[in-house]
Each structure stands twice: as structure tokens, then as C-alpha cells.
Amino acid sequence: MSQIFSLSPSHPMPLYAQLTRAIRFAIATGRLRVGEQLPTVRQLAVELRVNANTVAKVYAELERSGILETRRGVGTFVSASHLDGNHREEHEKHLKELVDRFLEEASAMGFSLDDLLDQLQSRRKKEPN
């Protein structure tokens, strides 16, 4: 179990945000499965050369989001609750919010909804450009 996640201290995005995103991504893509245990806060802190508190904050935040569960003295695990209907609704809401922000930013840059759709469509097959 080496090199689970990787952080870039030089990157402008704060460490805790990088880690949050990495964990979410790992779960979303199935690299971390429901019920699986995550590394200990101290363990992960050492591996990532980061303070234990930073990891703890991330775990706590993800628990509030309902995608992790933590039991003291035992560890932190991938929760199953993010699969049920209630959380899927929340998830949908987050998608809407993300798209809202996206549209706002785009329109401030002078792009129309169709510009965005075109650009997104062009990503369907080919990665490059």
C-alpha cells in the first residue's frame, strides 16, 4: 500500500483540498471501494509529509459529506451511504451548483451556453487539444 495519493506542496491548491479531491476521485472511480479502510491519519500524514491534523480535517469534512465513516480507535472507512437515494439527490444538487458556477464564469467571459456545449461535445472522443 504505497503511494496511495500524491500531493504537490508547490501547487497553489492547498494540501487539504488536493487530498479531498484525490480521495473523492479514488472513491468515484472505484479505486477505493465501499467498506474499505483508509490509512490512519498519522500514517497518511507521514507518507504525504504533512501534519496529521491536515489529514484529520479532510477525513472530518468527508465524513460530514457522508462519504466516509470514522470510528475512534479503529480507523476511517468508505461509507456506503453515498449510494442511497437521499445522497444521490444531494449529489445531483451539487452538480447543478457546479454547473451554475460554471455558467456564471463562462458568461462573464462572454461565452454562451452553446459555446460550452460545443466545447464539451468535442471532448467526447478525443482527449487532445
Add this chain to the structure above:
Amino acid sequence: MSQIFSLSPSHPMPLYAQLTRAIRFAIATGRLRVGEQLPTVRQLAVELRVNANTVAKVYAELERSGILETRRGVGTFVSASHLDGNHREEHEKHLKELVDRFLEEASAMGFSLDDLLDQLQSRRKKEPN
């Protein structure tokens, strides 16, 4: 010419960013037309209850982006250059970058490209929801 732009000091987005976006938006939507003069840095600073430097920074940044032109002792104006081919290419590049960030964030949240497309498609006619 009152209430050109409006800023929310309480909003988490910094004032300069709010103003930048507002100006870009005004130009993109035609509320500010090519060649039109913007308020003086001091004028606008007073109206928005903001320091003149804040406005100046925004004007300077927008000039670097090529969408404003400023002449000392005269004022600041909407540039015409953002219409020509060269700048349209830059603009296209920015769209790609925006979409890149968007896709990254979305995938970290577990959404697929198709999820995004669906959500965007549903915005085509109706605003609500």
C-alpha cells in the same frame, strides 16, 4: 450614468474580482460598447466606495487582456482589439482552460462528461431548477 456596477463587500469574492467580472460581462453583453469610455478610476472608486487603486488594478488587468485601452489624462475605453482573429484565438484557449478546470472538478466529484452534458442540455430552454 448611475449604478453602473454593484459590488458586495460581504461577498467572499474579492472586490477587484467582482469588478473585473462585471466589466467583462457588461462588454460581452453589449451594455458597454466598443470605444465607449469607462468612468474615471476615482469616479468609480467613489461610487463603489472602494479605493481608487482597486479600480486601477482592474483596469490595468483588463488592459493586459486587451479588452480595455487607457490613455493617461484622458480616460479608459473599451478596446476594439478583442474582436480580431488573434484575440479570438486567445479567447478560445481560455474557453478550453475553463472547460478543463470544470471537467477536473466534476470528475473529482464523480461526474462523467455525459452527466455534465445532460445537465447543460437541460438549461437550454428553461432557466428554473
Add this chain to the structure above:
DNA sequence: TTACTTGTACTAGCATCGTAGTACAATCCG
């Protein structure tokens, strides 16, 4: 030239935020 208007440079203060350090609390397991 001189007074006036415009944008600009430089600085400092202030707030916010991210991270680390240290000490604490809950749980497990022998």
C-alpha cells in the same frame, strides 16, 4: 507654462487561511 485631470507605483496594515505543534479523548485489545 500652469493648473487640472488622468492613471500608476510604492508601502503598509489588516484579515484570512493553511499548516504545524502539542496535548487531549475515545476506543480497542491483551
Add this chain to the structure above:
DNA sequence: CGGATTGTACTACGATGCTAGTACAAGTAA
């Protein structure tokens, strides 16, 4: 019980970033 392991609370430091203040520079117009 008692040691070990887990997550947690609290604090403080450092860095960054935003904004304001003040003084300056460049251009205009009489």
C-alpha cells in the same frame, strides 16, 4: 485495568492576498 492505537481540540505561527493611503508621473487644455 493499562498500554497502545485511533481520531480530535486548541493554539499559534507563517504566508499570502486584498485593500487603503499617499505620493508620483504623464498627459490635456487654457
